[in-house]
Amino acid sequence: MEDPVSYFPDQNTPMEMLAWDEENLPHDIEGLIDLNPKWSRLDATWKLLSLEQVDFDDARAAFAGNAPWDLRSDVSDLVAKVPTVWVLPEESRFVSIEDKASLRKEAGGRAVNVVPNVGHSVHRDDTETFVEIVERLANGTWFS
Structure with a gap:
């Protein structure tokens, strides 16, 4: 398992993480590479595509709706x-x-x-x- 989320103590924790992502993740290839220096341009492109497709309201509902879990x-x-x-x-x-x-x-x-x-x-x-x-x-x- 790759860096799994095996524990969320409450509904607020995943909400805060998603809020940080929504507010801080760059929406351009160069910014994503700066944040993730080992990524290729293709990696950054795929991440950019996922950021364009993600509905953060749906993500919040999924994560907060399932938290807490341990x-x-x-x-x-x-x-x-x-x-x-x-x-x-x-x-x-x-x-x-x-x-x-x-x-x-x-x-x-x-x-x-x-x-x-x-x-x-x-x-x-x-x-x-x-x-x-x-x-x-x-x-x-x-x-x-």
Whole structure:
């Protein structure tokens, strides 16, 4: 799972995050690349397209309507059923330092991969590392 949102303590938290996105995300390719320096122009173009298509009122209704939620206690059950890797940035708006430590304890250290110098979109910021994890997980060699 890539920088998953496994915990929202209340309805206000996702609302604040979406408000920040709506107010601060650039609506041009150059601005998006400045904010995400490892992105290609194509990455920024796709993000720009998604920003043009998103209806923030719908997003607010979906996130706030589902919050609060807390999936952190389900980690042990999940890894017992399905080989799972959490692919996380060093700094995340979604997974706290404490939650990273708890994930390592509950899922095992190999199941938690912290990728340096990336943002929320790990697959865009370090494509090679992300693809390697997915391929090794798929062929059964990640945990061996």
